[in-house]
Amino acid sequence: MARIKSVADLEKLRTEILARRESERPSITLCSGSACHATGCGPVAAAIEQELKKQGLGDKVDFRRTGCHGFCEQGPIAVIQPEGICYLRVKPEDVPEIVSETIVNGKRVERLLYADPATSEKIAREAEIPFYRHQQRLILGQNREIDPKSLEDYLAVGGFQALSRALFELTPEQVVDEVKRANLRGRGGAGFPTGVKWEFTRRAPGELKYVVVNCDEGDPGAYMDRSLMEGNPYAVIEGLMIGAYAIGASEGYVYVRQEYPLAVSNLEAALAKLEKYGLLGKKILGSGFDFTVRVHRGAGAFICGEETSLIKSLEGLPGEPKPRPPFPAVRGLWNRPTNINNVETWANIPLIINRGAEFFNSIGTEGSKGTKIFSLVGKVNNTGLVEVAMGATLRDIIYKIGGGIPGGKKFKAVQTGGPSGGCIPESLLDTAVDFDELTRAGAMMGSGGMIVMDEDTCLVDLARYFLGFLSDESCGKCTPCREGIRQMLRILTDITRGQGQEDDLERLQELAETTRYASLCALGKTAPNPVLSTLNHFREEYEAHIREKRCPALACRELIAYHIDPEKCRACGACLRQCPAEAIDGGKKRIHVIDQDRCTRCGACLEACPEAFGAVSKLSGQPVPEPLPEEKRCIG
Numbered sequence: 001m002a003r004i005k006s007v008a009d010l011e012k013l014r015t016e017i018l019a020r021r022e023s024e025r026p027s028i029t030l031c032s033g034s035a036c037h038a039t040g041c042g043p044v045a046a047a048i049e050q051e052l053k054k055q056g057l058g059d060k061v062d063f064r065r066t067g068c069h070g071f072c073e074q075g076p077i078a079v080i081q082p083e084g085i086c087y088l089r090v091k092p093e094d095v096p097e098i099v100s101e102t103i104v105n106g107k108r109v110e111r112l113l114y115a116d117p118a119t120s121e122k123i124a125r126e127a128e129i130p131f132y133r134h135q136q137r138l139i140l141g142q143n144r145e146i147d148p149k150s151l152e153d154y155l156a157v158g159g160f161q162a163l164s165r166a167l168f169e170l171t172p173e174q175v176v177d178e179v180k181r182a183n184l185r186g187r188g189g190a191g192f193p194t195g196v197k198w199e200f201t202r203r204a205p206g207e208l209k210y211v212v213v214n215c216d217e218g219d220p221g222a223y224m225d226r227s228l229m230e231g232n233p234y235a236v237i238e239g240l241m242i243g244a245y246a247i248g249a250s251e252g253y254v255y256v257r258q259e260y261p262l263a264v265s266n267l268e269a270a271l272a273k274l275e276k277y278g279l280l281g282k283k284i285l286g287s288g289f290d291f292t293v294r295v296h297r298g299a300g301a302f303i304c305g306e307e308t309s310l311i312k313s314l315e316g317l318p319g320e321p322k323p324r325p326p327f328p329a330v331r332g333l334w335n336r337p338t339n340i341n342n343v344e345t346w347a348n349i350p351l352i353i354n355r356g357a358e359f360f361n362s363i364g365t366e367g368s369k370g371t372k373i374f375s376l377v378g379k380v381n382n383t384g385l386v387e388v389a390m391g392a393t394l395r396d397i398i399y400k401i402g403g404g405i406p407g408g409k410k411f412k413a414v415q416t417g418g419p420s421g422g423c424i425p426e427s428l429l430d431t432a433v434d435f436d437e438l439t440r441a442g443a444m445m446g447s448g449g450m451i452v453m454d455e456d457t458c459l460v461d462l463a464r465y466f467l468g469f470l471s472d473e474s475c476g477k478c479t480p481c482r483e484g485i486r487q488m489l490r491i492l493t494d495i496t497r498g499q500g501q502e503d504d505l506e507r508l509q510e511l512a513e514t515t516r517y518a519s520l521c522a523l524g525k526t527a528p529n530p531v532l533s534t535l536n537h538f539r540e541e542y543e544a545h546i547r548e549k550r551c552p553a554l555a556c557r558e559l560i561a562y563h564i565d566p567e568k569c570r571a572c573g574a575c576l577r578q579c580p581a582e583a584i585d586g587g588k589k590r591i592h593v594i595d596q597d598r599c600t601r602c603g604a605c606l607e608a609c610p611e612a613f614g615a616v617s618k619l620s621g622q623p624v625p626e627p628l629p630e631e632k633r634c635i636g
């Protein structure tokens with residue numbers, strides 16, 4: 001590839017790339033995102049390469065390894081084009097059949113297709129699988145068409161068209177205006193209007209300005225930003241470049257956490273390629289726009305995602321938030337005007353410039369436009385990354401896309417917004433995902449974590465878990481956050497251990513309000529959310545723990561006991577063999593008994609007892625029945 005010095009060069013190259021790709025030529029796309037790596041896409045890729053060579057198809061079939069396709073639960077995923085046949089949970093030994101049957105003979109390998117869990121009906125085409133059918137993958141969709149290390153692949157899907165439009169057809173003011181008219185709100189959590197923020201930085205006095213990509217993503221369980229950065233780094237960089245042009249910045253930073261090695265390596269490879277071909281550096285595409293990007297690896301502290309502490313961390317200082325104002329838009333990195341946006345926010349920019357503010361406004365709700373990517377995890381059949389138009393309901397996401405709750409269990413709540421988000425009960429499942437609606441329901445959008453919980457989750461324990469995370473991650477600079485979270489955590493821990501007091505709920509409420517009011521940054525200000533939302537929607541669970549020493553979900557270890565029903569026990573010995581604490585007494589034809597003092601409540605006996613017997617049960621809030629006297633333990 002020659003250096004690209006003008007729009008004409010760019011378009012000539014794009015035409016050449018597209019001409020080289022005969023549209024009917026078959027291709028195999030193998031997801032190689034982090035989750036598929038974990039499920040073994042590496043050996044599958046090696047098998048594909050080997051098999052294509054073996055069958056003499058090396059130059060007749062395209063093989064591409066891409067970023068995350070979203071349906072991580074079912075990885076490794078391979079998609080065969082042009083038909084769009086989607087094979088799930090592919091193993092190396094499946095590869096010869098895929099090549100000879102599907103590629104050569106045009107036949108499907110039935111066992112690798114998606115099977116509808118209700119009807120067992122097989123679905124071959126990716127687009128028809130319910131998980132994908134109900135999504136609108138405007139941002140994530142490109143992932144499966146691009147090898148993240150290939151600039152050609154990105155150019156083939158229209159890459160850098162938006163940048164050239166911005167540089168040659170629009171003034172910086174017009175770009176800001178387009179983003180403002182699109183009503184794009186930041187995807188990093190607070191939902192602040194992106195165009196307005198750009199305008200602040202653009203108008204701030206100063207020659208040198210910075211633009212920054214926030215790829216810290218510290219929320220446990222969330223991996224949207226990581227998947228975009230791993231799968232389509234060019235789109236994020238293109239968005240960043242357009243923003244830099246609009247704002248008047250000539251230097252950019254990508255702040256990415258150290259634990260994301262694949263994201264860092266794909267990003268660095270993309271940047272190196274862009275520099276090599278002249279799409280970064282001086283006079284980009286022959287315009288007057290100069291721009292460079294550096295990558296900064298963060299050490300992986302949740303607080304470093306907060307923008308003022310991210311700036312400190314970039315400066316090489318400990319990541320502690322600063323009071324605002326002054327806002328980063330005026331005094332940010334090295335006291336210069338700085339605009340920070342989330343990865344997904346930047347990735348939306350090329351779409352807005354290419355398709356226009358009207359198109360973007362046609363998707364979503366009154367107050368939240370475009371799509372949003374969620375990481376759907378927890379007690380749901382189809383876990384993975386899901387992109388929906390704003391306004392989709394939680395019910396649609398959990399049931400139509402997520403396929404409902406596994407094991408016939410009952411839905412209990414969905415937690416959105418990361419560790420400082422809130423829990424939404426079943427009665428509010430028709431809430432639309434929209435910045436304002438989620439807040440109204442007592443939760444928040446956050447960066448897009450969505451954790452589904454079934455009847456086995458104790459919501460007091462869940463609040464305790466999140467407060468534990470936040471207590472560890474608070475930078476400790478201000479007392480209301482440091483102490484407020486710690487005290488709330490102490491009370492919640494007591495409650496889950498059956499040591500709650502009658503006035504604990506009042507004290508929790510008071511602590512929550514003070515912490516929210518008096519903390520310096522949004523970590524402390526939002527930390528009470530898990531407590532307040534569970535108190536609001538699931539108060540009776542707190543009361544049962546405090547008053548009856550009972551955990552209704554049968555989850556809090558200190559409040560449950562395992563018991564063997566003497567009527568049901570068949571003395572098979574399975575539980576006794578599994579019990580790691582040697583707490584079960586039994587023998588041939590002797591009804592087994594659990595010694596409650598030795599029992600650690602690990603639940604191994606419950607799992608071990610055959611379903612047909614179902615003799616082990618969990619009890620909470622009631623005394624464990626006395627064991628049978630020795631002489632009555634004999635059966636048969």
Ligand SMILES: Cc1cc2nc3c(=O)[nH]c(=O)nc-3n(C[C@H](O)[C@H](O)[C@H](O)COP(=O)(O)O)c2cc1C
Nearest residue numbers: 186187188214217218305306307341342345522523
């Ligand atoms: C404790 C804390 C952690 C945060 N972590 C992130 C993060 O990992 N990624 C992110 O984009 N924003 C994060 N934010 C929000 C950022 O401070 C900032 O609002 C965001 O990067 C702005 O980008 P946006 O306007 O595109 O959303 C965090 C905020 C707080 C208070």
Ligand code: SF4
Nearest residue numbers: 476477478481521524
């Ligand atoms: S609110 Fe918490 S995390 Fe934020 S500055 Fe204060 S102590 Fe640090």
Ligand code: SF4
Nearest residue numbers: 569570572573575609
């Ligand atoms: S596994 Fe169940 S049936 Fe078998 S001995 Fe234990 S309690 Fe009894």
Ligand code: FES
Nearest residue numbers: 031033036068072
């Ligand atoms: S990593 Fe393969 S589908 Fe998500």
